[in-house]
Amino acid sequence: xxxxxxxxxxxxxAQQYSGDGSIPIRLLEHLCFTFAALGLATLIAIPLxxxxxxxxxxxxxxxxxxxxxxxxxxxxxxxxxVLVLGVSARLWAAILALVIxxxxxxxxxxxAGIQQIPRATIDAARAQGxxxxxxxxxxxxxxxxxxxxxxxRGATLQVxxxxxxxxxxxxxxxxxxxxxxxxxxxxxxxxxxxxxxxALALVLDALLAFATKLSVPKGVxxxxxxxxxxxxxG
Amino acid sequence: xTLHKRTxxxxxxxxxxxxxxxxxxxxxxxSETIVxxxxxxxxxxxxxxxYSQALEGAGYTVERAYxxxxxxxYLPELESGAVDLFPExxxxxxxxxxxxxxxxxxxxxxxxxxxxxxxxxxxxAMSPATDQDSYNVTAEFAAANGLESIADLSGIDGxxxxxxxxxEERPYGPMGLLETYGVTVAFDxxxxxxxxxxxxxxxxxxxxxxxxPRIADFALVTLAxxxxxxxxxxxxxxxxxxxxxELAVIIDPISKALTPAGxxxxxxxxxxxxxSPADIAAQWLSDNGF
Numbered sequence: 001x002x003x004x005x006x007x008x009x010x011x012x013x014a015q016q017y018s019g020d021g022s023i024p025i026r027l028l029e030h031l032c033f034t035f036a037a038l039g040l041a042t043l044i045a046i047p048l049x050x051x052x053x054x055x056x057x058x059x060x061x062x063x064x065x066x067x068x069x070x071x072x073x074x075x076x077x078x079x080x081x082v083l084v085l086g087v088s089a090r091l092w093a094a095i096l097a098l099v100i101x102x103x104x105x106x107x108x109x110x111x112a113g114i115q116q117i118p119r120a121t122i123d124a125a126r127a128q129g130x131x132x133x134x135x136x137x138x139x140x141x142x143x144x145x146x147x148x149x150x151x152x153r154g155a156t157l158q159v160x161x162x163x164x165x166x167x168x169x170x171x172x173x174x175x176x177x178x179x180x181x182x183x184x185x186x187x188x189x190x191x192x193x194x195x196x197x198x199a200l201a202l203v204l205d206a207l208l209a210f211a212t213k214l215s216v217p218k219g220v221x222x223x224x225x226x227x228x229x230x231x232x233x234g
Numbered sequence: 235x236t237l238h239k240r241t242x243x244x245x246x247x248x249x250x251x252x253x254x255x256x257x258x259x260x261x262x263x264x265s266e267t268i269v270x271x272x273x274x275x276x277x278x279x280x281x282x283x284x285y286s287q288a289l290e291g292a293g294y295t296v297e298r299a300y301x302x303x304x305x306x307x308y309l310p311e312l313e314s315g316a317v318d319l320f321p322e323x324x325x326x327x328x329x330x331x332x333x334x335x336x337x338x339x340x341x342x343x344x345x346x347x348x349x350x351x352x353x354x355x356x357x358x359a360m361s362p363a364t365d366q367d368s369y370n371v372t373a374e375f376a377a378a379n380g381l382e383s384i385a386d387l388s389g390i391d392g393x394x395x396x397x398x399x400x401x402e403e404r405p406y407g408p409m410g411l412l413e414t415y416g417v418t419v420a421f422d423x424x425x426x427x428x429x430x431x432x433x434x435x436x437x438x439x440x441x442x443x444x445x446x447p448r449i450a451d452f453a454l455v456t457l458a459x460x461x462x463x464x465x466x467x468x469x470x471x472x473x474x475x476x477x478x479x480e481l482a483v484i485i486d487p488i489s490k491a492l493t494p495a496g497x498x499x500x501x502x503x504x505x506x507x508x509x510s511p512a513d514i515a516a517q518w519l520s521d522n523g524f
Contacts, residue, residue: 079426087430167399170424170431179425180399185306 007191030173033163037098045103049110066104074162094166102155109151113144145215153208160201271317272300281321283515318474325465338462356478358471361489363497365445366467369457376455383458387417396424397441414463447502491522
Protein backbone atom coordinates (compact mmCIF):
# COMPACT_ATOMS: atom_id res chain seq x y z
CA UNK A 1 0.00 0.00 0.00
CA UNK A 2 1.36 3.38 -0.90
CA UNK A 3 2.16 5.88 1.84
CA UNK A 4 -0.69 8.14 0.77
CA UNK A 5 -3.17 5.28 0.96
CA UNK A 6 -1.85 4.41 4.43
CA UNK A 7 -2.19 8.04 5.47
CA UNK A 8 -5.76 8.01 4.23
CA UNK A 9 -6.48 4.81 6.17
CA UNK A 10 -5.09 6.51 9.27
CA UNK A 11 -7.21 9.60 8.65
CA UNK A 12 -10.51 7.73 8.34
CA UNK A 13 -9.80 5.42 11.31
CA ALA A 14 -12.42 6.18 13.97
CA GLN A 15 -9.67 5.91 16.60
CA GLN A 16 -8.32 9.31 15.52
CA TYR A 17 -11.59 11.01 16.41
CA SER A 18 -12.01 10.20 20.08
CA GLY A 19 -9.89 10.65 23.17
CA ASP A 20 -7.19 13.00 24.40
CA GLY A 21 -4.88 13.43 21.43
CA SER A 22 -7.53 12.99 18.75
CA ILE A 23 -7.56 14.97 15.52
CA PRO A 24 -10.50 17.24 16.53
CA ILE A 25 -8.72 18.27 19.73
CA ARG A 26 -5.40 18.85 17.96
CA LEU A 27 -7.29 20.82 15.30
CA LEU A 28 -8.97 22.94 17.97
CA GLU A 29 -5.59 23.65 19.60
CA HIS A 30 -4.20 24.55 16.21
CA LEU A 31 -7.08 26.93 15.49
CA CYS A 32 -6.83 28.53 18.95
CA PHE A 33 -3.19 29.42 18.37
CA THR A 34 -3.94 30.63 14.86
CA PHE A 35 -6.81 32.92 15.86
CA ALA A 36 -5.15 34.20 19.03
CA ALA A 37 -2.04 35.18 17.09
CA LEU A 38 -3.93 36.67 14.16
CA GLY A 39 -6.29 38.59 16.47
CA LEU A 40 -3.48 40.16 18.48
CA ALA A 41 -1.44 40.87 15.36
CA THR A 42 -4.43 42.55 13.70
CA LEU A 43 -5.00 44.79 16.73
CA ILE A 44 -1.42 46.01 16.48
CA ALA A 45 -0.73 45.97 12.75
CA ILE A 46 -3.90 47.38 11.17
CA PRO A 47 -4.03 50.69 13.12
CA LEU A 48 -0.30 51.08 12.61
CA UNK A 49 -0.61 50.42 8.89
CA UNK A 50 -3.48 52.89 8.61
CA UNK A 51 -1.57 55.53 10.52
CA UNK A 52 1.36 55.21 8.17
CA UNK A 53 -0.83 55.06 5.08
CA UNK A 54 -2.90 58.08 6.10
CA UNK A 55 -0.13 60.36 7.31
CA UNK A 56 2.67 59.04 5.12
CA UNK A 57 4.88 59.26 8.23
CA UNK A 58 7.39 56.51 8.95
CA UNK A 59 6.57 54.71 5.73
CA UNK A 60 10.19 54.16 4.84
CA UNK A 61 11.34 52.48 8.06
CA UNK A 62 8.19 50.44 8.50
CA UNK A 63 8.42 49.05 4.99
CA UNK A 64 12.09 48.30 5.62
CA UNK A 65 11.53 46.64 8.98
CA UNK A 66 8.54 44.59 7.87
CA UNK A 67 10.42 43.46 4.81
CA UNK A 68 13.35 42.33 6.94
CA UNK A 69 11.03 40.68 9.49
CA UNK A 70 9.74 38.33 6.82
CA UNK A 71 13.17 36.73 6.78
CA UNK A 72 13.01 35.83 10.51
CA UNK A 73 13.47 32.09 11.03
CA UNK A 74 10.23 31.16 12.78
CA UNK A 75 11.46 28.17 14.78
CA UNK A 76 14.54 30.01 16.00
CA UNK A 77 12.42 32.96 17.08
CA UNK A 78 9.97 30.77 18.96
CA UNK A 79 12.64 28.77 20.78
CA UNK A 80 14.54 31.95 21.63
CA UNK A 81 11.45 33.61 23.10
CA VAL A 82 10.58 30.49 25.13
CA LEU A 83 14.08 30.38 26.58
CA VAL A 84 14.16 34.14 27.26
CA LEU A 85 10.69 34.36 28.83
CA GLY A 86 11.03 31.03 30.61
CA VAL A 87 9.35 27.70 30.01
CA SER A 88 6.52 28.55 32.42
CA ALA A 89 5.51 31.33 30.02
CA ARG A 90 5.94 29.15 26.93
CA LEU A 91 2.31 29.67 25.87
CA TRP A 92 2.77 33.44 25.67
CA ALA A 93 6.22 33.13 24.16
CA ALA A 94 4.87 30.98 21.35
CA ILE A 95 1.95 33.32 20.69
CA LEU A 96 4.29 36.31 20.72
CA ALA A 97 6.48 34.62 18.11
CA LEU A 98 3.44 33.97 15.93
CA VAL A 99 2.26 37.57 16.36
CA ILE A 100 5.67 38.87 15.30
CA UNK A 101 5.48 36.71 12.17
CA UNK A 102 1.93 37.82 11.34
CA UNK A 103 2.50 41.56 11.71
CA UNK A 104 4.57 42.32 8.55
CA UNK A 105 2.02 41.13 5.94
CA UNK A 106 -0.80 42.82 7.89
CA UNK A 107 0.98 46.19 8.09
CA UNK A 108 1.92 45.95 4.44
CA UNK A 109 -1.73 45.27 3.51
CA UNK A 110 -3.14 48.17 5.52
CA UNK A 111 -0.45 50.57 4.41
CA ALA A 112 -0.64 49.61 0.73
CA GLY A 113 -4.44 49.62 0.94
CA ILE A 114 -4.41 53.33 1.67
CA GLN A 115 -1.42 54.10 -0.54
CA GLN A 116 -3.09 52.77 -3.68
CA ILE A 117 -6.14 55.04 -3.35
CA PRO A 118 -5.89 57.72 -6.07
CA ARG A 119 -4.78 60.99 -4.48
CA ALA A 120 -7.64 62.80 -6.29
CA THR A 121 -10.24 60.75 -4.37
CA ILE A 122 -8.81 61.77 -1.01
CA ASP A 123 -8.34 65.39 -2.09
CA ALA A 124 -11.96 65.44 -3.24
CA ALA A 125 -13.10 64.15 0.15
CA ARG A 126 -11.05 66.85 1.86
CA ALA A 127 -12.48 69.51 -0.48
CA GLN A 128 -15.98 68.39 0.52
CA GLY A 129 -15.08 69.46 4.03
CA UNK A 130 -14.59 66.00 5.57
CA UNK A 131 -12.44 65.89 8.70
CA UNK A 132 -9.31 63.72 8.75
CA UNK A 133 -11.18 61.06 10.77
CA UNK A 134 -14.05 61.13 8.29
CA UNK A 135 -11.63 60.73 5.41
CA UNK A 136 -10.01 57.78 7.19
CA UNK A 137 -13.22 55.95 8.12
CA UNK A 138 -15.48 56.85 5.20
CA UNK A 139 -13.02 56.92 2.33
CA UNK A 140 -9.70 55.28 3.08
CA UNK A 141 -10.79 52.32 5.23
CA UNK A 142 -13.54 51.10 2.86
CA UNK A 143 -11.34 51.50 -0.20
CA UNK A 144 -8.42 49.72 1.48
CA UNK A 145 -10.42 46.62 2.42
CA UNK A 146 -9.46 44.35 -0.49
CA UNK A 147 -5.75 44.84 0.19
CA UNK A 148 -6.20 44.54 3.96
CA UNK A 149 -7.83 41.17 3.39
CA UNK A 150 -5.00 40.29 1.05
CA UNK A 151 -2.56 40.96 3.88
CA UNK A 152 -4.70 38.90 6.24
CA ARG A 153 -4.64 35.99 3.82
CA GLY A 154 -0.86 36.05 3.69
CA ALA A 155 -0.59 36.29 7.48
CA THR A 156 -3.10 33.46 7.99
CA LEU A 157 -1.22 31.07 5.73
CA GLN A 158 2.05 31.85 7.48
CA VAL A 159 0.58 31.44 10.96
CA UNK A 160 -1.34 28.21 10.21
CA UNK A 161 1.85 26.69 8.88
CA UNK A 162 4.00 27.93 11.75
CA UNK A 163 1.65 26.79 14.54
CA UNK A 164 2.91 23.31 13.60
CA UNK A 165 6.13 24.22 15.43
CA UNK A 166 4.57 24.92 18.84
CA UNK A 167 4.60 21.16 19.50
CA UNK A 168 8.40 21.41 19.76
CA UNK A 169 7.95 23.36 22.98
CA UNK A 170 5.18 21.11 24.26
CA UNK A 171 2.09 23.11 23.32
CA UNK A 172 0.28 20.57 21.15
CA UNK A 173 -1.54 21.45 17.96
CA UNK A 174 -1.53 19.35 14.82
CA UNK A 175 2.26 19.52 14.66
CA UNK A 176 2.41 17.18 17.66
CA UNK A 177 1.31 14.23 15.54
CA UNK A 178 3.98 15.00 12.94
CA UNK A 179 6.81 15.51 15.41
CA UNK A 180 5.81 12.35 17.26
CA UNK A 181 5.30 10.34 14.08
CA UNK A 182 8.70 10.90 12.46
CA UNK A 183 10.94 9.28 15.13
CA UNK A 184 8.39 6.47 15.60
CA UNK A 185 8.43 5.89 11.82
CA UNK A 186 4.65 6.17 11.76
CA UNK A 187 4.48 7.78 8.37
CA UNK A 188 0.72 7.27 8.03
CA UNK A 189 0.26 9.48 11.08
CA UNK A 190 2.81 12.04 9.84
CA UNK A 191 1.43 12.36 6.33
CA UNK A 192 -2.20 12.10 7.46
CA UNK A 193 -1.70 15.03 9.81
CA UNK A 194 0.16 17.00 7.17
CA UNK A 195 -2.86 16.55 4.91
CA UNK A 196 -5.11 17.94 7.65
CA UNK A 197 -2.88 21.00 8.02
CA UNK A 198 -2.84 21.60 4.27
CA ALA A 199 -6.62 21.23 4.11
CA LEU A 200 -7.02 23.65 7.02
CA ALA A 201 -4.79 26.20 5.29
CA LEU A 202 -6.71 25.87 2.03
CA VAL A 203 -10.11 26.21 3.73
CA LEU A 204 -9.05 29.32 5.66
CA ASP A 205 -7.56 30.80 2.50
CA ALA A 206 -10.73 30.12 0.51
CA LEU A 207 -12.87 31.74 3.22
CA LEU A 208 -10.66 34.81 3.20
CA ALA A 209 -10.66 34.93 -0.60
CA PHE A 210 -14.44 35.03 -0.42
CA ALA A 211 -14.33 37.76 2.23
CA THR A 212 -11.93 39.76 0.05
CA LYS A 213 -14.47 39.70 -2.76
CA LEU A 214 -17.25 40.82 -0.43
CA SER A 215 -15.07 43.60 0.96
CA VAL A 216 -14.95 45.58 -2.29
CA PRO A 217 -17.15 48.62 -1.56
CA LYS A 218 -20.37 48.90 -3.57
CA GLY A 219 -19.36 52.26 -4.94
CA VAL A 220 -16.20 50.80 -6.46
CA UNK A 221 -18.05 48.07 -8.34
CA UNK A 222 -20.68 50.62 -9.43
CA UNK A 223 -17.89 52.90 -10.71
CA UNK A 224 -16.51 50.07 -12.79
CA UNK A 225 -19.90 49.50 -14.44
CA UNK A 226 -20.19 53.21 -15.23
CA UNK A 227 -16.82 53.09 -16.99
CA UNK A 228 -17.96 50.25 -19.20
CA UNK A 229 -21.06 52.15 -20.23
CA UNK A 230 -19.05 55.27 -21.01
CA UNK A 231 -16.76 53.24 -23.24
CA UNK A 232 -19.68 51.66 -25.11
CA UNK A 233 -21.29 55.05 -25.69
CA GLY A 234 -17.99 56.50 -26.99
CA UNK B 235 24.72 42.73 -27.04
CA THR B 236 25.49 40.87 -30.27
CA LEU B 237 24.22 37.38 -30.92
CA HIS B 238 27.76 36.04 -30.78
CA LYS B 239 28.38 37.54 -27.38
CA ARG B 240 25.07 36.24 -26.13
CA THR B 241 25.88 32.70 -27.27
CA UNK B 242 29.20 32.93 -25.49
CA UNK B 243 27.53 34.18 -22.34
CA UNK B 244 25.00 31.36 -22.36
CA UNK B 245 27.66 28.76 -23.05
CA UNK B 246 29.63 30.11 -20.13
CA UNK B 247 26.60 30.03 -17.91
CA UNK B 248 25.76 26.48 -18.97
CA UNK B 249 29.29 25.28 -18.27
CA UNK B 250 29.32 27.00 -14.88
CA UNK B 251 25.95 25.50 -13.96
CA UNK B 252 27.14 22.07 -15.03
CA UNK B 253 30.21 22.42 -12.84
CA UNK B 254 28.08 23.43 -9.87
CA UNK B 255 25.75 20.49 -10.42
CA UNK B 256 28.58 17.95 -10.57
CA UNK B 257 30.00 19.57 -7.47
CA UNK B 258 26.71 18.95 -5.64
CA UNK B 259 26.54 15.29 -6.55
CA UNK B 260 28.48 12.98 -4.27
CA UNK B 261 31.69 11.92 -5.92
CA UNK B 262 32.39 8.23 -6.36
CA UNK B 263 35.18 7.57 -3.89
CA UNK B 264 38.17 5.57 -5.06
CA SER B 265 38.66 2.18 -3.45
CA GLU B 266 41.34 3.40 -1.03
CA THR B 267 39.13 6.19 0.25
CA ILE B 268 37.21 5.50 3.45
CA VAL B 269 33.90 7.35 3.65
CA UNK B 270 33.04 8.22 7.25
CA UNK B 271 29.48 9.34 7.93
CA UNK B 272 27.70 10.88 10.90
CA UNK B 273 24.23 11.75 12.10
CA UNK B 274 22.98 15.31 12.25
CA UNK B 275 23.81 15.28 15.96
CA UNK B 276 26.81 17.22 17.20
CA UNK B 277 28.06 14.50 19.54
CA UNK B 278 27.90 11.88 16.79
CA UNK B 279 29.83 14.14 14.45
CA UNK B 280 32.62 14.54 17.01
CA UNK B 281 33.00 10.75 17.26
CA UNK B 282 32.98 10.46 13.46
CA UNK B 283 35.70 13.11 13.27
CA UNK B 284 37.81 11.18 15.78
CA TYR B 285 37.52 8.09 13.52
CA SER B 286 38.40 10.19 10.47
CA GLN B 287 41.50 11.74 11.97
CA ALA B 288 42.69 8.41 13.34
CA LEU B 289 42.29 6.82 9.90
CA GLU B 290 44.14 9.72 8.29
CA GLY B 291 46.88 9.27 10.88
CA ALA B 292 47.17 5.67 9.73
CA GLY B 293 47.61 6.75 6.12
CA TYR B 294 44.10 6.36 4.75
CA THR B 295 42.36 8.94 2.60
CA VAL B 296 39.12 9.89 4.31
CA GLU B 297 36.05 11.44 2.84
CA ARG B 298 33.69 12.99 5.37
CA ALA B 299 29.95 12.64 4.83
CA TYR B 300 28.71 14.23 8.04
CA UNK B 301 25.27 15.40 9.12
CA UNK B 302 23.44 12.88 6.95
CA UNK B 303 20.41 13.13 9.22
CA UNK B 304 18.56 10.37 10.99
CA UNK B 305 18.57 6.60 10.50
CA UNK B 306 16.02 6.57 7.70
CA UNK B 307 18.37 8.75 5.69
CA TYR B 308 21.77 7.23 6.36
CA LEU B 309 21.24 3.52 6.92
CA PRO B 310 20.39 2.94 3.24
CA GLU B 311 23.69 4.70 2.43
CA LEU B 312 25.57 2.36 4.76
CA GLU B 313 23.79 -0.72 3.41
CA SER B 314 24.54 0.26 -0.19
CA GLY B 315 28.23 0.71 0.58
CA ALA B 316 28.29 4.45 -0.17
CA VAL B 317 29.43 5.01 3.44
CA ASP B 318 32.05 2.72 5.01
CA LEU B 319 32.14 3.68 8.67
CA PHE B 320 29.55 5.25 10.94
CA PRO B 321 29.40 5.81 14.71
CA GLU B 322 26.18 4.31 16.05
CA UNK B 323 24.51 3.40 19.33
CA UNK B 324 23.84 -0.28 20.09
CA UNK B 325 20.38 -0.03 21.65
CA UNK B 326 18.84 2.49 19.29
CA UNK B 327 20.22 0.72 16.23
CA UNK B 328 18.98 -2.65 17.50
CA UNK B 329 15.54 -1.15 18.01
CA UNK B 330 15.60 0.11 14.44
CA UNK B 331 16.36 -3.30 12.94
CA UNK B 332 14.31 -5.40 15.36
CA UNK B 333 11.76 -3.31 17.26
CA UNK B 334 10.68 -6.26 19.41
CA UNK B 335 14.14 -7.16 20.71
CA UNK B 336 14.00 -7.81 24.44
CA UNK B 337 17.72 -7.46 25.21
CA UNK B 338 18.35 -4.65 27.71
CA UNK B 339 21.83 -5.00 29.23
CA UNK B 340 24.84 -3.75 27.27
CA UNK B 341 26.37 -7.13 26.33
CA UNK B 342 23.04 -8.72 25.39
CA UNK B 343 22.13 -5.73 23.24
CA UNK B 344 25.50 -5.88 21.48
CA UNK B 345 25.10 -9.60 20.78
CA UNK B 346 21.55 -9.12 19.52
CA UNK B 347 22.68 -6.24 17.33
CA UNK B 348 25.33 -8.40 15.63
CA UNK B 349 22.57 -10.85 14.67
CA UNK B 350 20.18 -8.13 13.58
CA UNK B 351 22.56 -6.22 11.29
CA UNK B 352 21.88 -6.77 7.59
CA UNK B 353 24.44 -8.60 5.47
CA UNK B 354 27.40 -6.46 4.51
CA UNK B 355 27.49 -4.50 7.77
CA UNK B 356 29.54 -5.37 10.83
CA UNK B 357 29.64 -3.95 14.32
CA UNK B 358 33.17 -3.29 15.55
CA ALA B 359 33.93 -3.54 19.27
CA MET B 360 31.57 -1.39 21.31
CA SER B 361 32.76 1.41 23.52
CA PRO B 362 31.98 1.71 27.25
CA ALA B 363 30.67 5.21 26.43
CA THR B 364 26.88 5.39 26.30
CA ASP B 365 24.47 7.94 25.00
CA GLN B 366 21.02 6.66 25.84
CA ASP B 367 17.70 7.73 27.22
CA SER B 368 17.69 8.23 30.98
CA TYR B 369 15.28 9.58 33.56
CA ASN B 370 16.52 12.55 35.53
CA VAL B 371 15.26 14.61 38.44
CA THR B 372 16.58 17.75 40.09
CA ALA B 373 18.92 17.31 43.05
CA GLU B 374 16.35 18.96 45.37
CA PHE B 375 13.58 16.62 44.24
CA ALA B 376 15.87 13.60 44.67
CA ALA B 377 16.87 14.69 48.18
CA ALA B 378 13.31 15.51 49.25
CA ASN B 379 12.01 12.12 48.15
CA GLY B 380 15.10 9.99 48.75
CA LEU B 381 15.39 9.01 45.09
CA GLU B 382 18.18 6.85 43.70
CA SER B 383 16.49 4.54 41.24
CA ILE B 384 13.39 4.69 39.09
CA ALA B 385 11.78 2.21 41.48
CA ASP B 386 11.87 4.85 44.24
CA LEU B 387 9.38 6.92 42.24
CA SER B 388 6.54 4.51 42.94
CA GLY B 389 4.17 5.85 45.53
CA ILE B 390 4.81 9.53 44.71
CA ASP B 391 1.56 11.13 43.58
CA GLY B 392 1.15 13.63 40.77
CA UNK B 393 4.41 12.91 38.95
CA UNK B 394 4.79 14.52 35.54
CA UNK B 395 7.20 13.03 33.03
CA UNK B 396 8.59 15.32 30.32
CA UNK B 397 10.29 14.46 27.06
CA UNK B 398 9.94 14.56 23.32
CA UNK B 399 6.48 13.80 21.88
CA UNK B 400 7.46 10.28 20.78
CA UNK B 401 8.30 9.29 24.37
CA GLU B 402 4.55 9.04 24.98
CA GLU B 403 4.48 6.00 22.68
CA ARG B 404 7.89 4.45 23.39
CA PRO B 405 8.10 1.14 25.28
CA TYR B 406 10.09 2.93 28.02
CA GLY B 407 7.59 5.80 28.22
CA PRO B 408 4.68 6.20 30.65
CA MET B 409 3.37 2.70 29.89
CA GLY B 410 6.75 1.06 30.45
CA LEU B 411 7.18 2.95 33.72
CA LEU B 412 3.91 1.55 34.98
CA GLU B 413 4.56 -2.01 33.79
CA THR B 414 8.19 -2.32 34.85
CA TYR B 415 8.27 -0.18 38.00
CA GLY B 416 4.63 0.39 38.94
CA VAL B 417 5.20 4.13 38.62
CA THR B 418 2.24 6.23 37.45
CA VAL B 419 3.06 9.46 35.63
CA ALA B 420 1.24 12.07 33.59
CA PHE B 421 3.03 13.00 30.38
CA ASP B 422 3.98 16.47 29.17
CA UNK B 423 5.58 16.67 25.74
CA UNK B 424 8.14 19.31 26.65
CA UNK B 425 10.14 18.61 23.50
CA UNK B 426 13.18 20.81 23.02
CA UNK B 427 12.79 22.57 26.36
CA UNK B 428 12.65 19.48 28.58
CA UNK B 429 15.64 20.37 30.74
CA UNK B 430 14.39 23.94 31.23
CA UNK B 431 10.93 22.61 32.13
CA UNK B 432 12.47 20.30 34.74
CA UNK B 433 14.42 23.14 36.32
CA UNK B 434 11.35 25.37 36.44
CA UNK B 435 9.31 22.63 38.07
CA UNK B 436 6.78 22.14 35.26
CA UNK B 437 7.75 18.47 35.23
CA UNK B 438 9.33 16.24 37.89
CA UNK B 439 11.05 13.63 35.74
CA UNK B 440 12.84 14.40 32.48
CA UNK B 441 14.06 12.12 29.71
CA UNK B 442 17.55 13.36 28.85
CA UNK B 443 20.31 11.63 26.88
CA UNK B 444 22.96 10.35 29.27
CA UNK B 445 25.65 12.06 27.18
CA UNK B 446 24.04 15.49 27.69
CA PRO B 447 26.46 17.79 29.55
CA ARG B 448 23.54 19.61 31.15
CA ILE B 449 23.02 16.66 33.51
CA ALA B 450 26.29 17.57 35.22
CA ASP B 451 25.93 21.32 34.61
CA PHE B 452 22.62 21.58 36.44
CA ALA B 453 23.42 18.83 38.97
CA LEU B 454 20.56 16.65 37.76
CA VAL B 455 20.27 13.20 39.30
CA THR B 456 20.04 10.33 36.82
CA LEU B 457 17.87 7.61 38.31
CA ALA B 458 19.32 4.10 38.16
CA UNK B 459 17.48 1.56 36.03
CA UNK B 460 17.99 -1.81 37.77
CA UNK B 461 15.16 -3.56 35.95
CA UNK B 462 16.32 -2.58 32.46
CA UNK B 463 13.56 -0.26 31.32
CA UNK B 464 15.93 1.38 28.87
CA UNK B 465 17.99 -0.41 26.27
CA UNK B 466 21.65 0.05 26.96
CA UNK B 467 23.02 2.12 24.09
CA UNK B 468 26.78 2.09 23.80
CA UNK B 469 28.72 3.87 21.11
CA UNK B 470 29.53 1.31 18.42
CA UNK B 471 31.22 1.81 15.05
CA UNK B 472 29.35 0.18 12.18
CA UNK B 473 31.56 -0.72 9.22
CA UNK B 474 31.25 -2.28 5.79
CA UNK B 475 32.01 -5.99 6.38
CA UNK B 476 34.66 -6.29 3.67
CA UNK B 477 36.94 -3.76 5.38
CA UNK B 478 35.73 -4.24 8.97
CA UNK B 479 38.78 -6.23 10.11
CA GLU B 480 41.14 -3.72 8.56
CA LEU B 481 39.38 -0.77 10.21
CA ALA B 482 39.06 -2.56 13.57
CA VAL B 483 42.83 -2.40 14.04
CA ILE B 484 42.62 1.39 14.15
CA ILE B 485 39.13 2.00 15.51
CA ASP B 486 38.87 -0.60 18.30
CA PRO B 487 41.49 1.07 20.54
CA ILE B 488 39.58 4.33 20.15
CA SER B 489 36.30 2.75 21.20
CA LYS B 490 38.07 1.26 24.21
CA ALA B 491 39.50 4.63 25.24
CA LEU B 492 36.21 6.53 24.91
CA THR B 493 34.60 6.40 28.37
CA PRO B 494 31.12 7.58 29.43
CA ALA B 495 32.60 10.56 31.27
CA GLY B 496 34.94 11.16 28.33
CA UNK B 497 32.01 11.41 25.94
CA UNK B 498 30.23 13.93 28.16
CA UNK B 499 33.44 15.97 28.30
CA UNK B 500 33.64 15.94 24.49
CA UNK B 501 30.04 17.11 24.24
CA UNK B 502 30.69 19.85 26.75
CA UNK B 503 33.56 21.21 24.65
CA UNK B 504 31.09 21.57 21.81
CA UNK B 505 28.04 22.95 23.64
CA UNK B 506 29.76 25.16 26.18
CA UNK B 507 33.05 26.19 24.60
CA UNK B 508 31.81 26.13 21.00
CA UNK B 509 34.95 24.36 19.75
CA SER B 510 34.74 22.76 16.29
CA PRO B 511 34.48 18.96 15.99
CA ALA B 512 37.83 18.89 14.17
CA ASP B 513 39.64 20.64 17.04
CA ILE B 514 37.86 18.58 19.71
CA ALA B 515 38.79 15.36 17.91
CA ALA B 516 42.43 16.36 17.41
CA GLN B 517 42.75 17.33 21.08
CA TRP B 518 41.12 14.09 22.28
CA LEU B 519 43.35 11.93 20.07
CA SER B 520 46.53 13.58 21.31
CA ASP B 521 45.34 13.55 24.96
CA ASN B 522 44.68 9.82 24.71
CA GLY B 523 47.99 9.00 23.09
CA PHE B 524 46.91 8.17 19.57
